[in-house]
Amino acid sequence: MSEPTPTAGAVPAAPTAGVVPGPALVRLSPAQESMWLEQQLHPSAINGGFLSVLLRGDVTAEQVRAACLIVCDDHPQLRGLVVTHDQPGGSEAGGSGARMAIHPASAVLQFEELPLPAAPGGELEAARRWYRENRVGPWDLTVRSPIAFSLLDHGEQRCTLVVGVHHIAFDGRSKFVFARQFLSALAALRTAAGPPERQSQDLPEHPEIDQELDEVLQHWLAADLLTLPGLVLPRGDGADPGEEVRPTPRFDLPAEHCARLRTLTKEAGASFFTGLVACLAAVLSEYGNSRFVVGIPVDTSVPRTRDQIGLQINVVPCLIEVERDASFRDLLAISSRALGLVHRYRRVPFGWVLRELRRRHGVDVSQGAFDGIGVSYPTVVRDVGEVPGLECDWDFFAPNSTRSFDLILQLRREGDAAYGRLDFTAASLDPAGALRLTADFTRLLGQLTERPDTPLGLLAQGYVRAASTGHAVSPGDGGGERGSFVELTAAAAGPDASRVARCPVEQFLPTPAVAAFSRAGGRVLLDVVDPALGRLGSCAWRADDPYGIWLTDPAPGLRLQVTDPAGRALPPGIPGLLGLADDPRPGALRAWIDAADRIRLLGPVDLAHGWAGRLLDRADAEAVIAALPGVREAAVLWEPRAGDTVPRVFAVVVPVASADAGADAGQRLWRRTVRRAWPSGWPQPAVHVLDCLPRTPSGTVDRAALGRALSTALRG
The missing domain is CATH 3.30.559.10 (Chloramphenicol acetyltransferase-like domain)
Structure with a gap:
């Protein structure tokens, strides 16, 4: 990347001994x-x-x-x-x-x-x-x-x-x-007189904040950050890897919605911004989130420093908890109490909070709890002056290149209306999901301000999909046998590419061998059987969509839905638990239903763990590793460490070729390969190479035995 360079002299060197002091x-x-x-x-x-x-x-x-x-x-x-x-x-x-x-x-x-x-x-x-x-x-x-x-x-x-x-x-x-x-x-x-005499501004003074810092730390230590679940967000075509910040187009909040919001916030003794935060809380609640942190950028300047250019914006995180039967008026009160922290602790640098939580108390939330979503609502200055003879058009709403949050909702007020934009990282949200979030924000602002006393659960439309008869394949169709992942791999490696290979969906991994079998004309059918709810259907997997595990053949007559852990039906595009509309029992598989009424499976519930605001999904990680060239099998293990918020993660690779699992060169090669493909936001794994994975009699990976084997290897 080429860079602008100084045009009037070189940068002075720092002072050295015997030289007149520099800057x-x-x-x-x-x-x-x-x-x-x-x-x-x-x-x-x-x-x-x-x-x-x-x-x-x-x-x-x-x-x-x-x-x-x-x-x-x-x-x-x-x-x-x-x-x-x-x-x-x-x-x-x-x-x-x-x-x-x-x-x-x-x-x-x-x-x-x-x-x-x-x-x-x-x-x-x-x-x-x-x-x-x-x-x-x-x-x-x-x-x-x-x-x-x-x-x-x-x-x-x-x-x-x-x-x-x-x-x-x-x-x-x-x-x-x-x-x-x-x-x-x-x-x-541009005048004949030229610029007037000026006086350089003084650097701002910074008050002592030790007492406020101690109060902030105690507040967050009492908030049980380790149990903060990962943020559930809408899904479109699947998130891309990477940390690049992307913007959505500007979206407008109609003047009539904003007028009703001003009336409601005035009645509640709250600010207009509090109402916007309450609306965001309602959106996240509709997605199944009941407890989350929102970061609020806040101006820390005082009258004597207001005309100084410098770093006088801080971020204050606010914990918001939403009850299932809360109304919008309730959310206004909840958001108002949460935002009370912004004014009280606005002088405590956000980075100091992270550092001292880690240094004094061993609580590391540098990635996860505090950087999920932020809301920016600066005062927009309309009169910045003019230059005679020139027309000047300012662009203050340019997309930010800084990754300060996974998502940051940029909101601005303009006359009687308001507008906004969502900046998001590719690893957290895909473009379709980002557009969905901004559309839901606009829609809900209208509904909430029209019916402020209605419980949020009644405003959200529950989603239930009536499964079609489809063309479900019987267990014996095509000569394929139901089997474990190992048996599927063996079938894929066989000479008859026209046969059908079957596997339970929870044991499936998209390895290169299975992908080659699919490309050669073989059919890969994954049986979806919930331990409590029974058979839900089959997935026909294709190598051209390796991570798309779609329920292509649902069992006839079932009314399938995706719910949050409390059993509330979630709208399309929101990940949750796959279950039946007429069965109150929670399902054991995670899924989401897209706008085309298709069901995409995300893996077993017990492979997903919430950790300090992050959702660690072992099913995703295993699929990514399994798809790497040269991999026959893969497994990921996760375990908490006493006194440390960062979980310990192990990635196990079984290569196609027989190799010495203890060879240093092979271990280093696989460590680099796996870490380059590792999902963003996860703790880096300890990578191990084994000849095979221990399995139970049913064919599933024996994770307890695998954990013991890794512990033995570590001690050795």
Whole structure:
């Protein structure tokens, strides 16, 4: 990735012995220190965003550059480089071993000019696309200041200034401060008098927060974070691997819905934002979530620092618990109490909470409990000024490149209405599921504000699928025999590719051998038999959809449904327990029903575990490993560790070729291969290579015996 470079001199070296002292070193704020330490732990992470302004009219690149330089001159944090303890001059930093070295703006200004053809009306979208494709990437703060400018020339007196910023010195509130001051400087530069005398802003002071930190820690220690279940979200075509942040299109909340919400929140003594959080809680409740954490970005500035550009936004996590019979008025009260923590503890840096929970109490929730979903609702500044002779269109709603949450709901109020966008990681939600969530938010806001006293369970439409007669295959059809996964593998390896191979669905893994059998014309039929509910049907598996275990042939006459653990029917696209509408007993298989009325199986219930806000699904992990080239069988084991919130995970591989399971080279090769394919968000596994998996007389993996074998291997 090419990067904008300083255009006025090189970055000054840190001071050395016998040389006149260079730039002043200042302490990182608590939030900056937390962000810096987090970046050291994850150096490839992206912790920045961008905004842009389209300028139409007669303006020169030198005028734009000079205005950028003026703003950077006025705000010390925009012209700072981080100096660490292992760099010259870093030894005097002490503490975390890092300080910010404040340089002259002219020495570290990053400003570039590039041509970017764009049709009139499409300039800002073209600038968004260009920035995300060419400038988003890790940001080394030891050699680059936290702000960079790219002036994109579209021709015909049209250009867009794209401002890339690292969050260590810039936040959501700061972009409006920047816009006002940039336009003021640009307007002054275009007059004969030139810019007026200015005085650099002081760095903000940070109060002591030890007592508040202790209170926050005690609050979360009492919240039983280890039992927090994973967030259940809508499914579309299946989530993709990776941590890339993707945005949905903007969605609008109608003015009539917002008007009713304003009335309800006023009656409840709550804010409009509280009502939006309550609506999100209702959406998540409809998906089967009853206990979850929502992260709230909050402005920590005070009147004397409000016009300073810098990191003055913190994230405060709030625990929300929704009763099944709660109404929207109840949710307003629940959300209001939860958001009371935001004001009370807004000065305690989010990173400090994670660090001290881990350091003092051994509770590690750095991934899971607190980063599932956030809600951003900043004040939108409408009047940022103007420049005589120029038309200026700002894009403050650009997609964020930072992964601060798996999902973050960006909400804005505009006149009598409101609008929003959902930013989501590919590993947490697919695009269809993301669009479903935003549509459900809009729909429920209307229903909840119309019927605020109706229990949520009555507003949600229960979903039951009447199974068709289908073309269920009898156990003897096609000459295939019902058998274990081992027997299916043997059938797939046989010479007769026209035969039908059968297997219980809970024992099936999509290995390369089974995929080759399917591609050669063989039929793979998976029997779906619930231990309590009986036979539910069959799945016809195909190699071209290796992870799609669809109930293609449901048993005739059954009314199938997907429910939450409490037995409430869930809407289409929401994972839950597969069961029967006329049978109150919970099912033992997980599934979801898509918009086309198809049932997709996700694996046995006992292979899914909730851990500090994450859902650890061994069925998914085993399928991913089994599909790797050279794998004959695979298994994943999970166990908690006393005094540690991070579970211990083992991945076991049985290769196709006979090999020495103890060979170091083979172990290292499989360890690298498995970890590259490992599902995002899981703890990294200990990888073991075995000749075979122990099995019970029925053919299922004997996980107890496998655990004993691994314990013996570890002791050896």
